[in-house]
Amino acid sequence: MSRLVAAIRRRTALALLPLSVIPFVAVAPTVVRSHERFERAHQSGPLPAPVVALSAAETARFAPLPARPGTVPVLVWHGIDDARDGYSTSRRAFARQLALLKRLGYTAISTRQWADFRAGKSTNLPAKPILLTFDDGRLDSYRGADRVLERDGMRAAIFVITGDIDRRSPFYLTWSELHRMADSGRWDVEPHAHDGHTEITVAPDGRQAGFYAARRYTRSAGRESMAGWEARVSTDLFTLRDRFAAQGFVSHAFAVPFNDYGQRDAADPEIPRLLSGLLTRQFGSFFVQADDNDPTFTVPGSGVAQRYELRTGTTLDQLYGWLRKHSVPAPAARHHHPTTKG
Amino acid sequence: MTPGPSIPLAPPAPAGGEELPTLATPGERAEVDAALHELAGQAPVAGEAPAPPPAPVTVVDRAARVIAVAYLLVLLVGVIAYKGAFLQALGATPLLAAYGVIVCGYIVSRFILSAFYRARRDAGLEPHVAIIMPGFNEQEAIAASLRSLLALEYPEAKLEIVAVNDGSTDDTLAEMRTVARGAGGRVQVIDLGVNQGKRAAMAAGIRATEAEIVAFVDSDSVLEPDALRILVQGFADERVGALCGHADVLNVRESWLTKMQAVRYFVAFKVVKAAESVFSAVTCCSGCFSAYRRAAILPHLDWWEHQTFLGKPSTFGDDRSLTNCVLRDWKVRYEAKAISHTLVPSGFHQFMVQQLRWKRSWTRESLIVGSFIWRKHPIAAVSTYVGMLLPLIAPLVALRTIVYMPLVHGSAAPFVYLVGIYAMAVAYGLYYAARKRRYDGLWIYGVLFCFFYLFFLLWQTYWAIATARSSSWGTRPSTAGMAQPAVVESSS
Numbered sequence: 001m002s003r004l005v006a007a008i009r010r011r012t013a014l015a016l017l018p019l020s021v022i023p024f025v026a027v028a029p030t031v032v033r034s035h036e037r038f039e040r041a042h043q044s045g046p047l048p049a050p051v052v053a054l055s056a057a058e059t060a061r062f063a064p065l066p067a068r069p070g071t072v073p074v075l076v077w078h079g080i081d082d083a084r085d086g087y088s089t090s091r092r093a094f095a096r097q098l099a100l101l102k103r104l105g106y107t108a109i110s111t112r113q114w115a116d117f118r119a120g121k122s123t124n125l126p127a128k129p130i131l132l133t134f135d136d137g138r139l140d141s142y143r144g145a146d147r148v149l150e151r152d153g154m155r156a157a158i159f160v161i162t163g164d165i166d167r168r169s170p171f172y173l174t175w176s177e178l179h180r181m182a183d184s185g186r187w188d189v190e191p192h193a194h195d196g197h198t199e200i201t202v203a204p205d206g207r208q209a210g211f212y213a214a215r216r217y218t219r220s221a222g223r224e225s226m227a228g229w230e231a232r233v234s235t236d237l238f239t240l241r242d243r244f245a246a247q248g249f250v251s252h253a254f255a256v257p258f259n260d261y262g263q264r265d266a267a268d269p270e271i272p273r274l275l276s277g278l279l280t281r282q283f284g285s286f287f288v289q290a291d292d293n294d295p296t297f298t299v300p301g302s303g304v305a306q307r308y309e310l311r312t313g314t315t316l317d318q319l320y321g322w323l324r325k326h327s328v329p330a331p332a333a334r335h336h337h338p339t340t341k342g
Numbered sequence: 343m344t345p346g347p348s349i350p351l352a353p354p355a356p357a358g359g360e361e362l363p364t365l366a367t368p369g370e371r372a373e374v375d376a377a378l379h380e381l382a383g384q385a386p387v388a389g390e391a392p393a394p395p396p397a398p399v400t401v402v403d404r405a406a407r408v409i410a411v412a413y414l415l416v417l418l419v420g421v422i423a424y425k426g427a428f429l430q431a432l433g434a435t436p437l438l439a440a441y442g443v444i445v446c447g448y449i450v451s452r453f454i455l456s457a458f459y460r461a462r463r464d465a466g467l468e469p470h471v472a473i474i475m476p477g478f479n480e481q482e483a484i485a486a487s488l489r490s491l492l493a494l495e496y497p498e499a500k501l502e503i504v505a506v507n508d509g510s511t512d513d514t515l516a517e518m519r520t521v522a523r524g525a526g527g528r529v530q531v532i533d534l535g536v537n538q539g540k541r542a543a544m545a546a547g548i549r550a551t552e553a554e555i556v557a558f559v560d561s562d563s564v565l566e567p568d569a570l571r572i573l574v575q576g577f578a579d580e581r582v583g584a585l586c587g588h589a590d591v592l593n594v595r596e597s598w599l600t601k602m603q604a605v606r607y608f609v610a611f612k613v614v615k616a617a618e619s620v621f622s623a624v625t626c627c628s629g630c631f632s633a634y635r636r637a638a639i640l641p642h643l644d645w646w647e648h649q650t651f652l653g654k655p656s657t658f659g660d661d662r663s664l665t666n667c668v669l670r671d672w673k674v675r676y677e678a679k680a681i682s683h684t685l686v687p688s689g690f691h692q693f694m695v696q697q698l699r700w701k702r703s704w705t706r707e708s709l710i711v712g713s714f715i716w717r718k719h720p721i722a723a724v725s726t727y728v729g730m731l732l733p734l735i736a737p738l739v740a741l742r743t744i745v746y747m748p749l750v751h752g753s754a755a756p757f758v759y760l761v762g763i764y765a766m767a768v769a770y771g772l773y774y775a776a777r778k779r780r781y782d783g784l785w786i787y788g789v790l791f792c793f794f795y796l797f798f799l800l801w802q803t804y805w806a807i808a809t810a811r812s813s814s815w816g817t818r819p820s821t822a823g824m825a826q827p828a829v830v831e832s833s834s
Contacts, residue, residue, distance in 0.1 A: 009783070010402075012783065013782070014781065016783050016785070017413065020786070020789065024764070024765070030757045030758075031757065031761055042435070
């Protein structure tokens, strides 16, 4: 008997070695999160603007463009980061892009000025206005862009995902940071989505689409009804609107997540029309990008408006080429509709 | 003796195996065993079967040891890597981050330094030694303690025992005399008549002998038969003024508290004292078992006996204080193979009172050691100053992390802090596990101790400093059947 007890004791004593690892494993995620939060809390200030200058060859190549009254080009970035992930723009590339805009004589306007312009109330727009926007409300956008904007006397709008702000995800800006940005006079805060910046399953084969862009498919309930779609989407948009109201931010335009308001999938032809109406009623204007990234400059009106997208690897020549192409009115240019495929 | 109120320690890679004490002849061993039994409160039963031989070291033990070592290394590397990843925090919260780096560096450096510790070779030294044993109301244990000293493996002609009765009101004096009568003049009994305190008793003993080396053994400690011989070999170096023996916990199995202390003592001696010893600057020769060159203490004896602090006599902390007297001008080393076994407090209250006393004398003696340690090796000096500073800051950091941060900022800081403490605690326990020949689950008590320290002991520091003037021992004679009067609880 005592031998048995001794054997059990010994086993237990030996088990202490592996058992003592458990607390480390249990706490590891918390420690990692806390470390992230620490970094987030202590590394959130704007980064210095990189020193850049256009070369002589570039200056020669990027000749001044004529102003085109009655239009405002709109640019969109996703984030300012050195990651070559397809979306992010490096700090240096961003600084060069702004140097080009400055060289071309553009003046960045606020979303409020742009909304007035859209409403036909454009009284005191600068000679060559441009609207700079950032989607998603990423911290790196602020950190990387703020000092460059300041140096070049520009401003920008940032379209935020309020659900991610609620979740305090370290990747995104917080409300207090957004307020500070707005107070600096360099930033406008605009809506992008609440929880709608995600993809959902829309077909039995597992096909995915933007949260707003299609009816959701679930194995248990099949495809949701149009009423279900409308309830889901409007709930999210209303929550988004409420968050903005609670923070005292006034929205002037909405940026459509994933550039998809239902126009891509022909399965529900009524969705683009319904969503477009909903977004126009709620926000006045909503932004999309052109699939070939050759959008038109914006003009007065309501509803959809297009933006030129700057992604990893977008060159100065591409940006200049687009600006030049649309600065000279083309006889056959169609201004009011997004160029959609399929 | 054991560390002052410093941070509980984490262990380094173990430097070789734990050497089991080499046992003396069966007769001597029996004498020591009897003393151990008696001290532990269980008189040996006549005709009792001999204790079973220690279980052999098995493959499982070796495997467990290898795992413990590997685990320990992974843990240490992990901690260093984590701290490295956090270095950027120095820019954000410089003070706090610096504290973290210093704590980590202090702990890790203790272990690295202790790896350089080498035990002395037997130099064949056999100086004349007098062991001073003061006693106050210890009639139950004093005879066994004295007999165990007589049984030590040391030339009879060169070993004298000085038993000092410090005005006991029980039969302590009679017990001393009984032992002396049977010892053929090797035990000298001094009677102070009235209770004058431990220092007075020790000083009387020191004055009563001409021996070159004076050793102190607490009456609640028992020596391995070869401990004295091993200890004095360190005096082969003429510049060594004092030597500190190793102390293991005798009543390990008595309570959860004694189990914790067993691991704590092990690390405090094998790591902290060993690290200090590398620079011959051990700051406290534990009262459990230590030896001094008589020439090194004589110039300080009067001062030490009548030491005062802020106008009040310093009654406890005799060991740390005496070490300080010697350390100023001499080398002081630790001898890991000279092993004593000592009784430690088993009850919570008793333990807390002892710890408060240690912290008070630590406060007092830190001021003294701080005034001259800078003349020693720079690493020893920096370690000592850091070791003084950390316990002062630690409670503030703990409060901030565990209470302020989560309440005010809803921060996860306590988890990070606690997992840090846990990492240190596990490393500490693993060190114990890795250095024991036979795998022993007791190491988990070392882990518990760190948390015990965090929740109970850490907070004593300020109170101890505020009341450092106090000369109260704060103890009452134990009722546990185990002789534990004020005097034997020495260990500052």
